[in-house]
Amino acid sequence: MAAQATSAAAPETDAAGLGKARATAFVTPALLLVGAFLVFPALWTLYLGITDYRLTGIAAADPQIVGLQNYTDALTDPQFRNALALTLLFVLGSAIVGQTVLGFSIAWSMRAVPKTVKTVVESLVLLAWILPSSIVAFLWIAYLNRDNGTLNSVLGTSGFDWLLGHPMLSIIVFNTWRGTAFSMLLFSAALNAVPPSQLETARLAGADTFAQFRDVVFPHIRGHVLTNTLLISLWTFNDFSPYLLTAGGPNHASETLPVYIYNSALYSGELGYGSAISLIMLLINLLIAVFYLRLLKDRRS
Amino acid sequence: MASIEMRGLTKAYAGGVVAVNSLDLTIADGEFFALLGPSGCGKTTLLRTIAGLEQATEGSLLLNGRDVTTAPPGKRDVAMVFQDYALFPHMNVNENIAYPLRIQKVPSAERRAKAEETGAGLGLSELMERRPGQLSGGQQQRVALARAIAYRPQVFLFDEPLSNLDARLRLEARTFLKRLQKDLGVTTVFVTHDQAEALAMADRMAVMESGHIRQIGTPSEVFHRPVNVFVANFIGSTPMNLIPARVGPAGESLVVASTSLPVPTSAVGQLAEDEDVLLGSRPEYTDVSCSEGPGALRGTVAVLENLGATALVSVETGDLSVQAVVPEGEEPAIGAEAWVLPQRQRALVYRVTDGLLVSRAPDESAGAGAAPDAGSATEVASA
Numbered sequence: 036m037a038a039q040a041t042s043a044a045a046p047e048t049d050a051a052g053l054g055k056a057r058a059t060a061f062v063t064p065a066l067l068l069v070g071a072f073l074v075f076p077a078l079w080t081l082y083l084g085i086t087d088y089r090l091t092g093i094a095a096a097d098p099q100i101v102g103l104q105n106y107t108d109a110l111t112d113p114q115f116r117n118a119l120a121l122t123l124l125f126v127l128g129s130a131i132v133g134q135t136v137l138g139f140s141i142a143w144s145m146r147a148v149p150k151t152v153k154t155v156v157e158s159l160v161l162l163a164w165i166l167p168s169s170i171v172a173f174l175w176i177a178y179l180n181r182d183n184g185t186l187n188s189v190l191g192t193s194g195f196d197w198l199l200g201h202p203m204l205s206i207i208v209f210n211t212w213r214g215t216a217f218s219m220l221l222f223s224a225a226l227n228a229v230p231p232s233q234l235e236t237a238r239l240a241g242a243d244t245f246a247q248f249r250d251v252v253f254p255h256i257r258g259h260v261l262t263n264t265l266l267i268s269l270w271t272f273n274d275f276s277p278y279l280l281t282a283g284g285p286n287h288a289s290e291t292l293p294v295y296i297y298n299s300a301l302y303s304g305e306l307g308y309g310s311a312i313s314l315i316m317l318l319i320n321l322l323i324a325v326f327y328l329r330l331l332k333d334r335r336s
Numbered sequence: 337m338a339s340i341e342m343r344g345l346t347k348a349y350a351g352g353v354v355a356v357n358s359l360d361l362t363i364a365d366g367e368f369f370a371l372l373g374p375s376g377c378g379k380t381t382l383l384r385t386i387a388g389l390e391q392a393t394e395g396s397l398l399l400n401g402r403d404v405t406t407a408p409p410g411k412r413d414v415a416m417v418f419q420d421y422a423l424f425p426h427m428n429v430n431e432n433i434a435y436p437l438r439i440q441k442v443p444s445a446e447r448r449a450k451a452e453e454t455g456a457g458l459g460l461s462e463l464m465e466r467r468p469g470q471l472s473g474g475q476q477q478r479v480a481l482a483r484a485i486a487y488r489p490q491v492f493l494f495d496e497p498l499s500n501l502d503a504r505l506r507l508e509a510r511t512f513l514k515r516l517q518k519d520l521g522v523t524t525v526f527v528t529h530d531q532a533e534a535l536a537m538a539d540r541m542a543v544m545e546s547g548h549i550r551q552i553g554t555p556s557e558v559f560h561r562p563v564n565v566f567v568a569n570f571i572g573s574t575p576m577n578l579i580p581a582r583v584g585p586a587g588e589s590l591v592v593a594s595t596s597l598p599v600p601t602s603a604v605g606q607l608a609e610d611e612d613v614l615l616g617s618r619p620e621y622t623d624v625s626c627s628e629g630p631g632a633l634r635g636t637v638a639v640l641e642n643l644g645a646t647a648l649v650s651v652e653t654g655d656l657s658v659q660a661v662v663p664e665g666e667e668p669a670i671g672a673e674a675w676v677l678p679q680r681q682r683a684l685v686y687r688v689t690d691g692l693l694v695s696r697a698p699d700e701s702a703g704a705g706a707a708p709d710a711g712s713a714t715e716v717a718s719a
Contacts, residue, residue, distance in 0.1 A: 058476070089374070130502060150434070230420065230422060232418035232419075232422035233422045233423075233424060234407070234415070235387075235389050235418070235422070236410070236418065236422040236435075236483075237435075237439070238389070238409045238410055238441075239387060239388075239389075239409045239410060239412075239414065239415060239416050239436075240410065240436035240439045240487070241409075241410030241411070241440060242410065242439045246439060250424065251424065254425070254426040254501055255425070324701075336534050
């Protein structure tokens with residue numbers, strides 16, 4: 036697109052010397068792909084959101100425009116509110132508290148350990164991150180299994196079904212475990228950028244660990260903390276892998292928004308309704324992003 | 337105010353590297369002491385061990401008579417100024433200076449006043465509200481100093497305090513630091529790799545090499561009577577000439593090539609015939625003449641370097657190059673024949689076998705330099 040703009044502004048002398056026609060030819064395939072797989076589905080979702088389009092039945096063949104009906108339905112639907120509340124809990128518990136705190140703690144404590152220990156710990160944490168969701172989900176189902184699960188064997192609580200008894204706690208711990216690697220890596224890099232001489236100056240003045248963190252470390256990594264929180268909040272908000280563990284159940288007890296959308300749109304077949312919630316979710320994502328970016332900007336100025 | 341005493345202090349790292357090797361050193365109360373040496377000699381490790389940022393693996397360290405070998409850095413009452421100044425970028429000058437006071441829970445108003453006062457003393461009054469990023473290198477250095485001064489520690493430790501300043505500012509800062517230290521009277525240890533800096537600023541200095549102290553003494557002692565070849569090479573803006581020679585008959589002359597030179601005053605009566613030695617002579621203490629004289633080495637002028645008020649002449653004699661400093665206006669022409677003659681009173685002799693200074697009376701080490709406290713000079717034999 037940049038090439039196009041350049042050639043439009045100065046057709047004879049664009050930077051690459053291609054000329055308008057050839058520049059357009061180079062850009063077109065990419066634009067077509069973006070259009071087909073990003074722009075069109077987004078617009079199509081927008082359109083579906085104002086129809087009563089269904090997966091099956093009459094409305095599948097001949098959808099009717101229903102205006103904002105889907106949106107008002109969603110906002111008054113206790114199921115939707117439940118999903119929204121669970122999603123916020125999921126983000127708060129597994130991303131903001133779980134991954135950030137655990138990731139930082141690991142990064143902080145890995146500064147002063149022998150290199151081999153550091154490598155082993157970081158590899159294990161990374162492994163949880165890079166394994167495919169389906170494999171990880173299988174491992175966790177086995178881990179939490181009612182009869183022969185590892186956790187029950189360790190705790191001696193055979194017969195307790197964690198996914199039924201504590202579905203939200205299960206997926207929060209699961210997601211914390213799964214996503215901590217990112218925070219750990221980001222904080223490791225950030226902590227490396229804290230000048231040792233500043234920490235040592237604080238130590239010489241008699242600052243304890245907490246004061247060193249508050250006065251030296253945190254001011255240096257504040258930007259990283261915000262960036263990290265923004266990214267993992269968004270990822271967690273949109274994360275679908277809890278579905279692989281609980282499928283939103285039992286009785287909607289762990290039905291976060293992405294799972295709720297999937298259940299509404301595909302399981303119940305209400306594509307129009309699902310599209311409307313998708314758009315609401317997108318708006319919430321934007322809100323989170325704007326909030327963090329503003330915070331970041333305030334800190335920098 | 338405190339003295340610093342090290343007894344058999346050793347710092348070995350896990351990998352087997354011994355950065356500081358069984359060191360005995362006493363720094364007197366109020367002294368301005370320089371640790372000088374090439375990079376990797378252990379001088380910074382020693383400073384950090386005094387600070388408590390490194391743990392000594394053996395030996396003990398006493399500050400003002402109190403054993404602090406295992407005390408954490410915050411309990412030693414020392415302040416350190418780092419090479420990069422280590423100012424906190426998110427705090428303004430006042431907050432930076434007051435930081436140690438804040439950690440010591442001094443009330444806010446009191447520490448602000450204290451920071452103002454200390455800052456004013458260092459000419460920082462106009463800058464108190466600025467952030468470190470808005471200051472020049474010299475100003476940042478003064479803020480770092482003010483932070484160290486404000487809480488009145490017993491000892492100052494400076495790690496290469498001047499090396500981040502440009503050449504001119506470095507000279508100013510040198511004078512400034514020396515005066516400041518004298519005014520405050522706080523025992524100060526500073527680390528430098530720049531011999532000129534150590535000579536100019538220190539009351540006493542230690543020259544270090546691979547974890548050992550090679551010589552301790554006043555700058556004058558170290559400059560005039562380096563105890564071994566390493567120190568001789570390291571000290572001096574222009575390196576000392578070390579001319580291989582053989583002791584002549586009855587130990588009464590030094591033979592270089594086929595020329596016979598008189599034995600320097602400092603080594604008279606100490607040499608045995610046929611011994612291999614190095615004749616050490618600083619370029620500043622080497623004369624150049626255009627006419628032949630007794631005991632002078634003949635050669636040709638190869639290079640002339642202008643040093644401002646003086647010039648450095650390199651005379652090639654055989655395979656040897658001997659350098660001499662001559663006053664401006666007296667430089668010989670390049671290619672001309674010249675005779676170089678080490679000044680007999682100032683020249684030194686080192687044994688080739690152990691690299692040590694040949695000295696008439698080892699205890700009388702203040703011979704060439706005018707050192708009032710000659711007894712404090714310690715010569716440490718190299719292994």
